[in-house]
Amino acid sequence: MRLFDEKKILRFLLLFAGVFFAAFIPEIIQSSHNVAFVVPYAMADVFLIIVAITYRFPIIGSRRKMRDDVDLVPPPPTSALPTRDFQKDLVEKDELFQMMVDVSSSGFWTFDVATGKVYWSQRAAKLLLADPLKVDDSFDFLKTHILESDWLRFKDALNTSLENGEYFSVRVSLLQSASANEQRVQITGNVQKNEDGRPVRIVGAINECIDHTTSEKQNFYAYRDALTGVYNRKFFLEKLKIDVDVALQRPDYVFAVALLDIDSFGAINTSYSINVGDSVLRIVADRIKAQCRPTDTIARIGPDVFAVVLHNLQSKDSDSEVLPLVRRIHNAVKMPVQIEGRDLYISVSMAVALNRDVDCVEDVMANATASLREMKKSVNHGGIQFFSGGIREKAMKLYKLEFEIRRAIQAQEFVLMYQPIVDITKGNRIAGFEALVRWKQSEQGYISPAEFIPIAEDTGLIIPMGALILRMACIQAKQWVDLGFEDIQVAVNFSAKQFAMDSMLDDIKKVLLETNLNPRNLKLEITEYTAVCEAEKTIEIMKALSNMGLQISIDDFGTGYSSLSYLKRYPIHTLKMDKSFVDHVAEDEEDAAFARMVIGIAKSLNLDLIAEGVETEEQLNFLKDEGCRLIQGFYFSKPLPPELALGYLKEHYKPVDSVCRS
Ligand code: C2E
Ligand code: MG
Ligand code: MG
Numbered sequence: 001m002r003l004f005d006e007k008k009i010l011r012f013l014l015l016f017a018g019v020f021f022a023a024f025i026p027e028i029i030q031s032s033h034n035v036a037f038v039v040p041y042a043m044a045d046v047f048l049i050i051v052a053i054t055y056r057f058p059i060i061g062s063r064r065k066m067r068d069d070v071d072l073v074p075p076p077p078t079s080a081l082p083t084r085d086f087q088k089d090l091v092e093k094d095e096l097f098q099m100m101v102d103v104s105s106s107g108f109w110t111f112d113v114a115t116g117k118v119y120w121s122q123r124a125a126k127l128l129l130a131d132p133l134k135v136d137d138s139f140d141f142l143k144t145h146i147l148e149s150d151w152l153r154f155k156d157a158l159n160t161s162l163e164n165g166e167y168f169s170v171r172v173s174l175l176q177s178a179s180a181n182e183q184r185v186q187i188t189g190n191v192q193k194n195e196d197g198r199p200v201r202i203v204g205a206i207n208e209c210i211d212h213t214t215s216e217k218q219n220f221y222a223y224r225d226a227l228t229g230v231y232n233r234k235f236f237l238e239k240l241k242i243d244v245d246v247a248l249q250r251p252d253y254v255f256a257v258a259l260l261d262i263d264s265f266g267a268i269n270t271s272y273s274i275n276v277g278d279s280v281l282r283i284v285a286d287r288i289k290a291q292c293r294p295t296d297t298i299a300r301i302g303p304d305v306f307a308v309v310l311h312n313l314q315s316k317d318s319d320s321e322v323l324p325l326v327r328r329i330h331n332a333v334k335m336p337v338q339i340e341g342r343d344l345y346i347s348v349s350m351a352v353a354l355n356r357d358v359d360c361v362e363d364v365m366a367n368a369t370a371s372l373r374e375m376k377k378s379v380n381h382g383g384i385q386f387f388s389g390g391i392r393e394k395a396m397k398l399y400k401l402e403f404e405i406r407r408a409i410q411a412q413e414f415v416l417m418y419q420p421i422v423d424i425t426k427g428n429r430i431a432g433f434e435a436l437v438r439w440k441q442s443e444q445g446y447i448s449p450a451e452f453i454p455i456a457e458d459t460g461l462i463i464p465m466g467a468l469i470l471r472m473a474c475i476q477a478k479q480w481v482d483l484g485f486e487d488i489q490v491a492v493n494f495s496a497k498q499f500a501m502d503s504m505l506d507d508i509k510k511v512l513l514e515t516n517l518n519p520r521n522l523k524l525e526i527t528e529y530t531a532v533c534e535a536e537k538t539i540e541i542m543k544a545l546s547n548m549g550l551q552i553s554i555d556d557f558g559t560g561y562s563s564l565s566y567l568k569r570y571p572i573h574t575l576k577m578d579k580s581f582v583d584h585v586a587e588d589e590e591d592a593a594f595a596r597m598v599i600g601i602a603k604s605l606n607l608d609l610i611a612e613g614v615e616t617e618e619q620l621n622f623l624k625d626e627g628c629r630l631i632q633g634f635y636f637s638k639p640l641p642p643e644l645a646l647g648y649l650k651e652h653y654k655p656v657d658s659v660c661r662s
Pocket of ligand 3: 555578579
């Protein structure tokens with residue numbers, strides 16, 4: 001309610017004046033008989049009174065007449081009042097505005113004073129976490145989606161705005177916030193009036209309230225690694241691009257990229273825990289920070305890989321300036337880490353590439369990564385490798401080879417050779433073959449597995465390649481069995497990655513079934529390393545294979561793990577003594593002693609022993625004298641293509657029944 005109404009006061013004053021002047025009319029008639037004066041006086045007074053009673057006064061000053069109160073429940077529409085449908089108005093009169101409403105990130109609403117109807121835009125409904133299809137045309141819709149206290153505040157603000165015609169803004173909390181954090185929106189409104197100054201509608205907007213602390217945090221994590229607080233990979237690469245661009249414009253600008261990889265980080269996670277792994281990463285990040293200058297850029301660009309850009313070096317020609325810097329970082333990071341009261345020793349490999357001859361981020365990163373790969377592969381990994389031209393060439397060669405291997409798998413360019421394994425105690429009877437893969441290339445002929453198996457293992461290509469090899473060997477063995485060589489056994493090399501596959505057992509069963517090969521005709525060769533990896537799981541798999549009737553050999557025996565205790569626990573049938581121990585048995589007493597020891601181990605564990613790489617008669621005689629009966633080597637035969645292997649088989653095959661085991 002307002003205290004003064006200017007219109008009423010004016011009306012009262014005019015009426016008062018009209019009555020006041022009317023009071024003089026009889027006196028004027030008496031004293032003046034001049035009709036020309038009396039009539040206009042009387043008419044003017046009557047006009048004054050008519051104006052006071054009937055005239056609707058315009059606004060006085062900036063204050064306008066408002067409704068005293070707004071009933072938010074819409075009044076029944078009367079035919080006298082023109083009804084407005086804002087949405088319809090928009091569609092009909094201003095489609096462009098409607099489109100702007102639709103694409104805006106703000107939600108819009110409008111309240112029509114005459115009808116009491118409210119229009120909500122789709123975006124407004126979404127911001128209120130409501131289904132746009134369930135929107136109604138009243139404020140009840142809002143009431144059901146915000147806190148009650150906020151609803152009361154909103155109602156007050158709306159009424160005040162209708163009264164005084166001023167803009168209002170209220171922040172309200174949503175009821176159905178899906179996240180744990182409270183979600184708030186800001187509702188604003190402004191009164192629109194007609195020519196008379198009467199409020200006809202309120203046009204308003206709804207916007208998301210942006211919590212500045214949250215957005216700051218989001219910004220922080222947009223370029224920081226959440227675990228260690230150093231920069232993340234994305235930011236690092238962006239920053240590096242700036243360095244590269246600067247160097248392109250200023251040839252004297254030198255910088256270096258240093259990569260730091262924690263060796264065997266996976267083992268820390270699995271042997272301790274992920275929490276310990278996280279602590280190690282944080283400590284490493286802190287140690288790197290402590291050794292770097294404030295201007296250097298430090299980032300975590302992989303799970304266990306950190307990168308540092310050392311800016312503004314003095315000379316481009318020598319690595320000597322960078323070496324002390326990276327050595328300092330390397331030494332600091334290598335220090336034992338105290339975890340759960342114990343010292344944990346970590347080894348790190350580092351690689352450094354300067355911006356020599358590079359004109360893009362990809363090149364400088366490729367140089368650093370190739371150097372890191374080189375360091376990780378070398379026997380003395382855990383050191384620092386500086387980039388040199390040869391490294392990149394080597395990396396390119398490897399990359400090309402990987403590509404070629406992929407293609408060769410598809411093109412079925414891998415073939416198998418079969419090297420005989422001979423039983424010297426049974427008239428050089430053939431006991432079996434080892435299947436050895438070769439890459440048959442049209443130009444270069446056969447490529448040795450030593451050139452491509454390690455890459456296939458590194459890249460995981462050994463899985464499809466191994467599957468192909470197993471199938472080829474089984475098909476071949478089945479052909480020989482069908483030709484009457486029923487006891488023939490074909491040994492297939494299996495890599496650690498193949499053995500670790502969960503589907504490995506099923507895959508073997510499937511191939512045996514499909515090729516219709518009896519498991520006793522198949523043997524798997526795995527290295528000691530494969531055998532001891534995930535020992536418990538491996539023992540289970542080996543037992544299952546053994547129960548199927550399939551035999552297992554430990555290949556290159558003596559070159560891997562020194563612990564012999566595992567041999568007792570594994571269901572294996574054969575040890576294969578590595579060629580390096582056979583090479584000098586005839587002339588070197590130490591090698592001879594070692595060979596005797598291996599033969600003794602096999603005998604005491606009741607395992608078959610195959611001596612690999614036997615080339616000379618002296619070697620053969622030594623092994624024969626020591627009681628080794630199974631021999632594989634060039635002395636008897638090189639690996640043979642299938643047709644020659646069949647010839648060898650025909651010449652040297654004797655069924656097991658016809659010979660008695662020694
Ligand atoms: P391995 O399994 O120990 O195979 C024995 C290697 O010794 C073969 O080399 C064979 O040709 C060679 N060899 C046998 N007797 C003699 C000899 O008297 N003198 C000399 N100098 N060498 C002899 P190859 O075929 O080059 O294979 C090398 C290695 O590549 C294999 O060692 C094995 O680890 C791997 N490999 C070969 N084929 C396969 C395969 O199909 N799958 C997997 N995963 N690895 C394979
Ligand atoms: Mg082998
Ligand atoms: Mg071997």
